[in-house]
Each structure stands twice: as structure tokens, then as C-alpha cells.
Amino acid sequence: MPTITIAEADVELNDDGFFEVPEQWTEEMVPALALTEGIQELTEDHWTVIRFMRKEYFEKGTGPTVRVLGKTSGVTVKELYKLFPKGPGKVAARMAGIPKPRGCI
Amino acid sequence: MPHNIVILGGGTGGTLTANRLRKHYKSAEATITVVDRDREHVYQPGLLFVPFGLTRAEDLIRPRERQLRKGIEFFENDVDHVDIEGKKVFLQDGPTLPYDVLIVATGARIVPEETEGLTDDGWNETMFTFYDAPGATALAKAYEDFDGGRIVVNVVDMPIKCPVAPLEFCFLTDWYFHERGIRDKVEITYVTPLDAAFTKPRAAKALAGLLEEKGVELVTEFNTGEVDGPGGRLVSFDEREVSFDLAVVIPVHSGAEFVAKSAGLGDSLDFVDTDKSTLQSKAAPEVFAIGDAANLPASKAGSVSHFEGEVLVENVVRFLAGEQLDATFDGHANCFIETGFDKALLIDFNYEQEPVEGHYPTKVGLPLLKESRLNHLGKLMFQWFYWHSLLPGRDIPGIKPDMPVGGKHLD
Numbered sequence: 122m123p124t125i126t127i128a129e130a131d132v133e134l135n136d137d138g139f140f141e142v143p144e145q146w147t148e149e150m151v152p153a154l155a156l157t158e159g160i161q162e163l164t165e166d167h168w169t170v171i172r173f174m175r176k177e178y179f180e181k182g183t184g185p186t187v188r189v190l191g192k193t194s195g196v197t198v199k200e201l202y203k204l205f206p207k208g209p210g211k212v213a214a215r216m217a218g219i220p221k222p223r224g225c226i
Numbered sequence: 227m228p229h230n231i232v233i234l235g236g237g238t239g240g241t242l243t244a245n246r247l248r249k250h251y252k253s254a255e256a257t258i259t260v261v262d263r264d265r266e267h268v269y270q271p272g273l274l275f276v277p278f279g280l281t282r283a284e285d286l287i288r289p290r291e292r293q294l295r296k297g298i299e300f301f302e303n304d305v306d307h308v309d310i311e312g313k314k315v316f317l318q319d320g321p322t323l324p325y326d327v328l329i330v331a332t333g334a335r336i337v338p339e340e341t342e343g344l345t346d347d348g349w350n351e352t353m354f355t356f357y358d359a360p361g362a363t364a365l366a367k368a369y370e371d372f373d374g375g376r377i378v379v380n381v382v383d384m385p386i387k388c389p390v391a392p393l394e395f396c397f398l399t400d401w402y403f404h405e406r407g408i409r410d411k412v413e414i415t416y417v418t419p420l421d422a423a424f425t426k427p428r429a430a431k432a433l434a435g436l437l438e439e440k441g442v443e444l445v446t447e448f449n450t451g452e453v454d455g456p457g458g459r460l461v462s463f464d465e466r467e468v469s470f471d472l473a474v475v476i477p478v479h480s481g482a483e484f485v486a487k488s489a490g491l492g493d494s495l496d497f498v499d500t501d502k503s504t505l506q507s508k509a510a511p512e513v514f515a516i517g518d519a520a521n522l523p524a525s526k527a528g529s530v531s532h533f534e535g536e537v538l539v540e541n542v543v544r545f546l547a548g549e550q551l552d553a554t555f556d557g558h559a560n561c562f563i564e565t566g567f568d569k570a571l572l573i574d575f576n577y578e579q580e581p582v583e584g585h586y587p588t589k590v591g592l593p594l595l596k597e598s599r600l601n602h603l604g605k606l607m608f609q610w611f612y613w614h615s616l617l618p619g620r621d622i623p624g625i626k627p628d629m630p631v632g633g634k635h636l637d
């Protein structure tokens with residue numbers, strides 16, 4: 122698996138850019154990760170979502186889907202797409218340093 | 227004192243569990259009570275065939291109570307909420323039911339209102355669903371009158387019941403307009419939020435191949451934000467559009483409303499937080515869940531409820547005897563996929579093993595992940611099996627709940 126350096130730390134990512142080891146993530150990495158997703162300016166709402174994703178991941182073993190995020194994070198689905206135009210589920214998960222949300226079967 | 231077992235929901239999972247428990251316990255050993263909000267048991271897999279005039283909704287319905295063995299008490303009532311700590315079920319309009327063991331089998335419900343525009347102007351005129359009996363019936367009429375144009379079949383978001391049903395719907399639409407001699411006047415597009423035709427890679431590949439063969443366009447990673455009936459378009463959250471003359475939409479699903487009102491029982495979509503191996507809820511040891519109501523990482527399918535039934539009953543018996551639960555459910559699912567022209571494909575899989583080619587249940591069984599007439603007959607025979615074997619809680623000789631590997635081509 123590829124190892125890259127983000128904010129002076131080595132992290133392992135899978136081929137789709139998701140963290141293999143969520144513990145390697147730090148808040149300092151987020152501005153750099155945001156740029157790779159085409160997000161120039163990080164707002165408080167971005168942080169709310171990112172922190173919420175991590176909390177859910179560590180509690181439940183998988184990140185939330187967009188629908189669940191819209192119901193529980195305090196940010197509506199429409200706003201989520203404004204914050205993460207390329208798709209909140211995957212982009213926010215990559216920025217939060219967690220694996221791709223398992224979604225559903 | 228007999229054990230007091232209460233089952234919420236008298237659909238597939240609730241009925242088969244009640245019947246299996248009734249077979250296990252003599253009446254002096256346990257009282258078994260089933261609660262459902264209505265008296266009509268719908269054979270839901272049959273809804274797929276209604277829009278094509280292959281069956282009528284009335285023919286899929288049987289009285290709920292008659293599917294329950296003697297010695298099972300039935301209440302027609304809406305569950306209001308469960309007091310998990312007090313071990314009591316509160317009905318909207320009826321007695322309060324105390325329990326020693328509670329089994330939640332209230333399924334999944336479609337929530338079309340959650341998608342902007344879907345239930346506004348055009349609902350059941352140009353926008354339909356076949357996921358309930360009235361919807362499937364309205365769609366049958368619209369298909370009969372349809373004489374050309376663009377049909378989109380759209381899954382709004384997962385999870386949904388029977389995740390292969392929308393694909394089957396596409397295949398049958400292709401067949402139906404062929405039969406009517408106007409296939410060249412009908413465009414069919416399948417629009418899914420997934421990044422492929424299906425959730426599992428090998429089946430996704432086979433199914434995408436079939437879509438292509440049948441001239442069904444595939445649009446992936448489309449997260450529907452709005453369905454605009456009068457304008458005839460699906461609009462995604464990232465502002466892509468797909469236009470239609472007729473839309474067949476599979477709305478988002480949630481668990482039963484009362485789950486949200488029962489502290490600690492459900493997750494954010496009101497599915498019961500459930501241990502995926504034992505089927506015990508995470509809310510309390512005496513609460514279990516089966517079928518679509520449970521938030522397991524398994525398909526929401528009748529076949530899954532069937533395989534869960536055996537494990538669930540074993541664990542309820544162990545729990546009431548004060549023994550450790552160790553019966554383990556492996557996520558086994560087994561689904562026929564109707565592909566039109568009297569053929570179908572079969573997939574068999576579990577939590578760990580994705581659907582692969584081969585035969586089921588053994589090397590001489592039904593072909594897997596491959597179209598055949600035999601599988602089509604299997605799909606049609608499932609209805610008989612459902613009423614006469616699955617609901618009564620009979621075991622099928624030679625078929626265990628664990629997924630068989632004998633006939634599969636594993637790498």
C-alpha cells in the first residue's frame with residue numbers, strides 16, 4: 122500500500138486515498154487533505170463534519186453514510202454537498218482519516 | 227410460570243419465528259404473542275411482477291393470523307413504543323404487554339416523503355414505486371398505457387429491501403416492451419447511488435453485463451436530491467440531471483417509527499442495533515431482532531429472515547434457559563434475480579463471501595450467477611415455498627442456515 126507524507130508525517134493510504142490506519146491521522150493534516158480534495162477554505166462546518174465522522178467511526182466501526190450524516194451531524198444533506206461538492210461521504214471520510222464508509226448491502 | 231414471548235411484527239420474520247417457537251415450546255412452557263398493525267400478509271417478492279400484469283396485488287395477500295400456528299395469540303394494533311427497562315410494550319390502542327423476551331420483526335418501511343418532490347405533483351402519475359401494493363398496482367396501469375419514451379429506474383439510497391429487485395425491474399421492463407413490440411420506442415436507464423450495478427464486485431460485473439446486453443443505460447454514483455415530476459427529471463445533490471417520462475423510484479427506507487420512541491433500541495435510521503452473529507439487540511439481553519428491522523450488514527431479504535430464524539430461535543431458547551448464546555448467524559442470503567424471457571440468475575452469499583459462480587447448494591444444484599430457465603422456475607416456486615414451508619418454519623432437507631461452499635467456484 123502506498124505511503125505518503127502529509128504535514129510531515131508518514132501515513133498509509135489505500136489506492137482510493139482512504140487511510141489504512143485512522144490512528145495515523147492528526148488535525149494538522151486536514152488543511153493539506155482539504156487541498157487535495159479541491160477545498161480551499163476550511164470552515165467550522167467542515168470541522169463539525171470531520172469530527173463527527175471520526176467519532177462515529179470509533180464508536181461504530183464504520184463512518185456514516187451521507188443520509189445518516191444529514192440526520193445526525195447537525196448539517197443537512199444539501200449543506201453537506203456545498204461543503205464537500207465531490208461527495209460528502211467519501212471526501213469527508215478521506216479528510217477525517219477513516220476508511221471508506223461501508224455503506225450498505 | 228410460562229415464559230412470556232412477545233413478537234412485534236407478523237410479516238416474514240415475525241411469523242416464522244412465532245411458528246418455530248410454538249413448535250419448540252409446549253403451551254404450558256411459553257405464551258407467544260404476535261402484534262401487527264394490520265391483518266393482511268403480503269408476499270412482497272411478488273410485487274415485482276405486478277407492474278407487468280404477471281400477477282395482481284390481491285393474489286399476493288393472505289390473512290396474517292392464518293399463517294400463525296394454533297396457540298399463538300395475535301393482536302391487531304400499532305406499537306407505540308417499548309419501555310426497554312420496564313420490559314413492556316405499549317400499544318397505541320390496547321393493553322400493555324409485559325415480556326420476558328421481545329423479538330422485533332417490524333421490517334423496513336419506505337419513506338418517499340424524505341426525498342424532495344417525490345410525493346408532490348406527479349406522484350403515482352409520472353413517478354411511481356413498486357415497493358408497496360398500491361404503488362405496484364398504479365404502475366401496472368401506467369405501464370399498460372405507456373407507448374414510448376424514457377423510463378428511469380432510480381434507487382435513492384441504500385439500504386433497501388431486496389437490493390436486486392430494481393435490477394430485476396429493469397430486465398423485466400426490457401422484456402415487457404419487447405413483448406408489446408415497442409421496445410425500440412422505450413429508453414431504459416438505471417440510476418444508482420452505488421459506484422457499480424450492485425454492491426458486490428463479481429455480481430456487479432455480471433449484472434452490468436446483462437444491463438448492457440439488454441440495452442439498459444447505467445448511471446452510477448447518482449445521489450438523488452430531488453425528483454421533479456412536472457419537469458420530468460431527477461436531480462442529484464451534486465446537480466447532475468437525468469430526464470424521464472416515467473420514473474420508477476425506490477424510496478429511502480427506515481425502520482418502524484416506534485423504534486425511535488424506544489430509548490436505546492435503534493440507530494439513526496430507526497433500525498434495531500443488533501449483534502450480527504447472535505441477533506441479540508444491543509439495547510438489552512432479552513431483546514432480539516430479525517429480518518429487515520435489524521441493522522445487520524446483510525441483505526434485507528426474506529431468505530435472510532428464513533436463515534436467521536433457526537439461529538434466533540436457538541438463541542431465544544438458550545437465553546430463557548440461562549445458557550450462553552453461541553448460535554451464530556453468518557449473514558447467509560440467497561436471491562433469485564429475474565432477468566426476463568423466462569430466465570433468472572441465482573446468487574448465494576454471506577457476510578464474508580461475495581456471490582460467485584458455481585452451483586447451489588452442491589455441485590449438482592442450481593447454476594449460480596448464470597442465467598437459466600431452472601432459476602426462473604425456482605423464483606416462481608419460491609411463492610409456494612414461502613406460504614407452505616418458510617412461514618410455517620419448516621427446515622428444508624439438505625439446506626442449513628450456514629452458506630454452503632461445496633458447489634462454489636472459490637479462488
Ligand SMILES: Cc1cc2nc3c(=O)[nH]c(=O)nc-3n(C[C@H](O)[C@H](O)[C@H](O)COP(=O)(O)OP(=O)(O)OC[C@H]3O[C@@H](n4cnc5c(N)ncnc54)[C@H](O)[C@@H]3O)c2cc1C
Nearest residue numbers: 235237238239263270271305332333388517518527528529
Ligand atoms: C418489491 C420487493 C421484492 C422483494 N423480493 C424479494 C425476493 O425476491 N426474495 C427475498 O428473499 N426477499 C424479497 N423481498 C424482501 C422481503 O419481502 C423482506 O425482506 C421480508 O419480507 C422481511 O421480513 P420482515 O419480517 O423483516 O418484515 P415484513 O415482512 O415487512 O414485516 C414487518 C411487519 O411489521 C408490521 N409493523 C411495522 N410497524 C409496526 C408497528 N408500529 N406496529 C405494528 N406492526 C408494525 C408490518 O405491518 C409488517 O407486517 C422483496 C421486497 C420487496 C418490497
